[in-house]
Amino acid sequence: MESKSFSESWKDYTIRDKILFGSSILPCFVSFIHALFWTPFIGWILWDLGISDGGIFSIVDRTEGCDDYWDCSSVTYIINPFWLLLSSISIGIYGFYLFREAPSSSPSALFRTSFILTFAAISQIVILIFSLFFGWGDWGEFPRGVNWVSDYSGVTPPIIPFAYLYLPNLIATVALAYYSRIKNVEENAEFIEVKSELVTTDEESTSGDPVKQSHVFLLVTLVGGMFGLDKAYKGDYLLAVLKLLTLGGLWIWQIYDIYVAAGDAGRSWSLDSGSSTTSEKHVILITAIAGGFIGLDRAYKGDGVTGVFKLLTLGGLGIWWLVDVYVAAKEAGRSW
Secondary structure, three states, X not given: OOOOOHHHHHHHOOHHHHHHHHHHHHHHHHHHHHHHHHOOOHHHHHHHOOOOOOOOOOOEEEOOOXXXXXXXXEEEEOOOHHHHHXXXXXXXXXXXXXXXXXXXXXXXXXXXXXXXXXXXXXXXXHHHHHHHHOOOOOHHHHHHOEEEEEOOOOOOOOOOHHHHHHHHHHHHHHHXXXXXXXXXXXXXXXXXXXXXXXXXXXXXXXXXXXXHHHHHHHHHHHXXXXXXXXXXXXXXXXXXXXXXXXXXXXXXXXXXXXXXXHHHHHHHHHHOOOOOHHHHHHHHHHHHHHHHHHOHHHHHOOOHHHHHHHHHOHHHHOHHHHHHHHHHHHHHHHOO
């Protein structure tokens, strides 16, 4: 089965597929834009340019008639309330249709939307962490979808009601990203299996050592992925240049590529009948020690979702990382 282009897939999509795909775009876009606003350095630049403080994406609401910037009372929202409303409506539509059954003879849209929603969920968690720890971060205002309230003049602007959707929107986005991944495996199991068989056949025909090939690519991705070296390694120079210019998609693209490469490397052991269990366990130990803080060991074992949470908590502030290292060390020791 050859992989189809988006235009070909769109023709085969059911009404449900088209609604799922369409409703996944806006939450991803809104989440990514606001993740940039709250990311250190990048967010400061966008603030100076007046993008996050003024215009259609503004997250700051000031008292009317206030001329002096520093004397103005203001409300700083975590996400622009009106964009938050639109995103929440889209998420609601996506969730409604996600659990509706609509069998199709072709791979469903979840092949694409599971990634789009995962990207949105990661962006939402980036917003949460950076807004609380790198912004002004008033925990008392968090349930209202507000980051900070300044009352220099004594009268603050009223909170826009749509801001209260922030916490439900955050939970729904992360939950639907997780369930999209599960539903993708359920609905597209046949196509995933066929694709896996084709990849396996291709790897076996191009290389007699899939373990070495996949691990070399993982190393290339880790060392040079920020500069697009992994894309150039596969001959895709356009994506390589794009990745270079965006610095690995502000790390998000780079992290995704690392997880994919790690997952492929982890699965490669099953493709090589002559591979050593001892070597496999020791490689897992190395990934746990060196990359455990970013969830590399979890991605290597095929559990990318847990890897993302491990990344966002910095290895559970070291505790989760240490536990995984101990478990990996024990399994490596037993493998002899």
